Amino acid sequence: MTAPLTPLDRPNSYIGRSVPRPNAKRLLAGRGRYVTDIRLPRMLHAAFLRSPHAHARIISIDADAARALAGVHLIATGADLARICTPWTGTLDHFKGMTSEPQLPLPLDRVVWAGQAVVAVVADSRALAEDALELISVDYEELPAVVDLDEARQPGTPRANPASQSNICFRTQLDSGGVDEVFVAAAHVIEQQFSFGRHTPVTLEPRAIVADYEPDSGMLTVHHATQTPYQFQDLYSRHYNIPEARVRVIAPDIGGSFGMKLHVYHEDMAVVGLSMMLGRPVKYVADRIESFVSDIHARDHRVQARMAIDADGKILAMDVHDATAIGAFSTYPRTSVVEGNQVIRLIGAPYDFTSYRAALEVVFQNKVQTSQYRAVGHPIACAVTERMVDIAASRAGFDPLAMRDRNVIADDAYPLVSPTGYKFEALSHQACLRRLREIMDYDALRGEQAELRRRGVHRGIGIATFVEITNPSPAFYGVGGARISSQDGATISLTPTGEVRCAISVTEQGQGTEAIIGQIVADQLGLAQEHVKVITGDTEVTPHGGATWACRGAGIGGETALQAARRLKANILAIAALVLQEQAAALDIVDGQVVSAASRQPRLDVAEIARIAYFRSDTLPPGTQAQLTVSHHFAPQGYPFAFTNGIQGCSLEVDVDTGFVKLLKHYVVEDCGRIINPMLVDEQLRGGVVQGLGAALFEECRYGETGQLLNGSLADYLVPMAMEMPDIVIDHVETPTADTILGAKGCGEAGTAAASACVLNAVNDALTPFGASINTIPITPARILKALNRY
Amino acid sequence: MSSIMSDLDEADATVRVRFVVNGRKTACDVAPRDTLVDCLRTQLELTGTHAGCEMGACGACLVQLDGRAVHACLMFAVQADGARIDTIEGLSESGVIADLQAEFHRRNALQCGFCTPGMLINAHELLSNVARPSREAIRDALSGNFCRCTGYEAIVDAIAAVAEARAAKAAQGAEGASS
CATH class of the missing domain: 3.30.365.10 (Aldehyde oxidase/xanthine dehydrogenase, molybdopterin binding domain)
Structure with missing residues (x-):
């Protein structure tokens, strides 16, 4: 027994089919290009001196010896970066009453966890930068550290941030009403306590960033191992006061993310500032020890x-x-x-x-x-x-x-x-x-x-x-004031040879985003998937969108691609209809051919439509403007x-x-x-x-x-x-x-x-x-x- | 002037090492503290070898040194002087792991791909030593290769399938030879 046909059951149907990822072969050959691999002309390397204390006041920093080391280009402290970077605060409006202290790339006068970056060194090589770190001395005055969760909740306990009233960041409650009465009347009541330890994502590729500020054009390009390039384009633009259109964030191959690489990290923000201060590309890759103390837990x-x-x-x-x-x-x-x-x-x-x-x-x-x-x-x-x-x-x-x-x-x-x-x-x-x-x-x-x-x-x-x-x-972030998009955008084109390229704002970290977008586009347009090229991970190339988090790539990105492909198909068929003197509704596309919708008889190559539209528009009826590139956005409703x-x-x-x-x-x-x-x-x-x-x-x-x-x-x-x-x-x-x-x-x-x-x-x-x-x-x-x- | 020269001497404290990398004679000037993985990635631009933990725990940096899989993060480049080194790039070009790569691809036994070169080098070594390892033996052999994405099952499946295919091919060859 076969299920009734749906609009998705058609030739070139890739939806529901297990096909291997087209972009995986080069990873198998060692030809991936991760941020870790990137080397730019005149590129320098950053390393960070980290706090040995969980909580301490910074009394003084002596970096003279480090500054004098050959190969060292810049040593920056919190105060240096605070001159060019505005602080950020991790609160959202829909979490009522929530508090958090403002943050800067590097701290001004107090460290709040063991492993927090305190001083940045930029040098010719990472090894030299680390040599310089050993020559820096920081005088700390230790403060009481709040370590344990239960201890942090006790009244009268020292505060993780002494300026705040308490250790409470946020409280909320939900109550459907009448709960106590139900418990009193219940046959059985079970009560248990649970404890869940901290763990951390441990992506195999650590966090990596190359910031490249070009002072003459005022253009910032950041190669950033992240899931969310558009979010970072917005953040770098706002916190470093660079017009958004002059900030480009590129997320190439990413060695695992799992949510970890979509947060702002102090070192990453610092690296952007360091590149601006030097007018040169600066690279930072967390080593594994640094990952454990600075990646989110x-x-x-x-x-x-x-x-x-x-x-x-x-x-x-x-x-x-x-x-x-x-x-x-x-x-x-x-x-x-x-x-x-x-x-x-x-x-x-x-x-x-x-x-x-x-x-x-x-x-x-x-x-x-x-x-x-x-x-x-x-x-x-x-x-x-x-x-x-x-x-x-x-x-x-x-x-x-x-x-x-x-x-x-x-x-x-x-x-x-x-x-x-x-x-x-x-x-x-x-x-x-x-x-x-x-x-x-x-x-x-x-x-x-x-x-x-x-x-x-x-x-x-x-x-x-x-x-x-x-x-x-x-409802997730936007309502709280976060500039985190829940919509996605795609630009999809029929190329002059009849191939399709789709540049889309959802991103790839190995889960197969590009593969499924290619499947959807090929399916909807009636093409073999090898004729569809999907491009992701570059704010200069694709429309703005939420990218990949909270399991939105297939549902929202996929729908964006589907709707964009349908619009492009309609535009292709509109030209085909003019060429064939036929109603567009009577035509369809199967395997790269325009066919009669009813008989499936091939009428014209899609490539031929592309050729006519791009090179012989003179043969189309006057007033015809072929639109073989479509940009389309989709926001969930x-x-x-x-x-x-x-x-x-x-x-x-x-x-x-x-x-x-x-x-x-x-x-x-x-x-x-x-x-x-x-x-x-x-x-x-x-x-x-x-x-x-x-x-x-x-x-x-x-x-x-x-x-x-x-x-x-x-x-x-x-x-x-x-x-x-x-x-x-x-x-x-x-x-x-x-x-x-x-x-x-x-x-x-x-x-x-x-x-x-x-x-x-x-x-x-x-x-x-x-x-x-x-x-x-x-x-x-x-x-x-x-x-x-x-x- | 003399102080400038002494500075330059200090910066130039490198050692020349020679290896055969992916079948080609190669010489590099390395600092004594440079690890083999840094030398391969930075000087030779063989970025398919990855640094994941820098302490020999994750297997991302595995290369073949004189035919054996070793952690390139646990060796100084100077220690590899005179060795034959094969990286994922060389093994790909020579075609010796083409069947493993094809099976990994077919079964999606990789996601982000960062562990993959090390996985392939380890799998290649395993199948060179044991013709038809059990699933248990495959899992055991992979116990020094960390993959955060796949959950390992597809990798085990791919290696098992290649072992079967190679064994079948070898049996066929032996049959052909005897008849």
Whole structure:
């Protein structure tokens, strides 16, 4: 049986097809061109002297010896850069009452975390610049450092920023009303506390930037390893007072980003200023040790949660408090409160209950900033919710999968508004649950678990349902005053030989943006994909747009490309109609040929239309102006976000003698709406899952009492490696959004959103016979042994 | 004048090293503290070799030195004097890893591509030593190559598929030779 044809089912249909990425071959040959690789004429190298203290006053800086070193071109302090760069503040208007101190590229008189850049040196080579750093002496007066999250929240504790009233950055609450009454009447009330450590993105290519200010033209070109070139064009323009049209930001091949490379970093901002001061290109690449102390970290939450259920295992209410510590500043321009805000709004999201209360408290401390990293808030919300659901299931006497089946929002209940105000267009929890049960062979897995348990082998099965935020509208940042676009733009042209080039504002970091845009354009225009060239990552070349973050590339960028391609197609057919003396509506394009729409008979090469329009316009009727280049923008309308959903499962084994966890298999059923390239979606899910598994078991930025990062190298900070990771089985349910023609939603964060929750539940499931319980992530062997009273 | 000359002498404190890089004789003047990865990337512009952690933990800088995969970040360039060095650029041009590259491409066993040259060099070494490694053995062999993007499964699949294809081809060759 075949499904009825949709407008997307046609020849040259690339939507829904797994095709390899055209731009991946040169990366396989070592021909990528990352910012790290860029070398410009007269280019100099920057290095930064960093604070050894978590909190200290800068008394004096003596850089005379460094300045005298041969090969050193410039030494700049906070005061030097403050003369040309205006300060920034990481707050947004829609987070009412939020505060954060103004920031400058380098500090004027006080350092607020260990590792903060204090003095910049520019020299002929990076090695020379680092030699010069050793000749600089800075006199500090140490101040009390606020390190721990709980300590930061105590009244009377020292302040991370002494000028502020307290360590509170932001507080907010949600209350659907009547929550206390529901808890009083509930058959069961479960209460738990959770702790989530800090971890950090660890992109394999560290942050890298080459700023090239040309003083005669007043033109700033920045080669920047970022997801969001337009955002940085705006920021460099405003903070260095350069007209926007004279700022060009180029993001070439990027060695991983995951949200980390879209924030303003002090060193990056400084490098722009250094280039302006010298009138020469200046390059800075963070080394790995610097990455650990200066890239954003993420998570660092303590959550108290209560859940009320009735005697039949129906969830009635949740009441949560999330406290999170974000470092000494809120990041710019997206702030550091989005994660906490999403935690309290996503908790309970898959489930059908209406009584909800949540409080969020965001505090400052003397550590590097936390901010948006892949799956922002989702892993916290998901782990809290799903662990509570598992405990509730056990209390009410239900199997975890059956408990979810009883409680998820029914697939036919949409559209609806969640108790936290999220508007869900259409989710598919029930369908996903059914698929997961099948692909896991759940009942057999449970049987095997029971059998092995009798033999002293402790396996655990974990389930986690999730909702993911994708395709954000201006409701995300724009309404708060951030100049972060939620729309995208594309310029699409038919070239004189009949090829197509599409320059689009969404960007590529390896996830396959260029591949799917090429698929969509080829599909819509009726061309083979090899005739479509996609260009991204250069503010001088593509229209302004939001670029790539919050899983918006396929849903918003893809729709932009689709609509642009349709407009170009209409223009091509308009010329074809004149040439063929035919109604445009009676024509179509298939495989690069204009054909009769009804008979599919070829009439004319698309290349021939291009030739006529570009070189023999004299043969077209008077007054005809062929428009074979179309610029088109698309901003999401309708729902403020396109929510997606899915469910994950995992099977693992706990060695109760050593506390080691062996991941056996992981399962994902995901609904990201229309799938453009199934292989790329699956690989996004797998990569995302593994980032979540790393968070679950290994990754933690560990600090000493004085605020020193203790494990800031790749030998000490554990990341997931091939040996420890399981194979991941993936299946899909497809519920396209009706807000766009394409119907695509995002998929990049879904894997990370629920993977750690799955592992948390599975480890606890494995430990059931011992009555042990863990609510702390990462779940290290030491924590497992502690829970087992064996440590 | 004499002080200028002494400054210049100091700046010129380099050592001449000679290697055969990707099949060509090459000489470089390097500072004793320059690592092999810096020399390859900066002086020879072989930017396919990447520096990820600079302490031998991530595998992004793997190159072949006299036929063995080594971390170019853990060696000084002067230590490689006289060696044969093959980088991702050379291995690509010679075609010896073309089947691995094609399979990685077909299965999308790379995303950002930053770990990929090191992955390929390690995979090439593995398959040179073990004809048909198990998935477990492949995962074990990759345990010094960090990939933040893929989750590793597609990489394991690609290497396993190439091992099978090479084994099948070898069997076919042996059959052809015996008949």
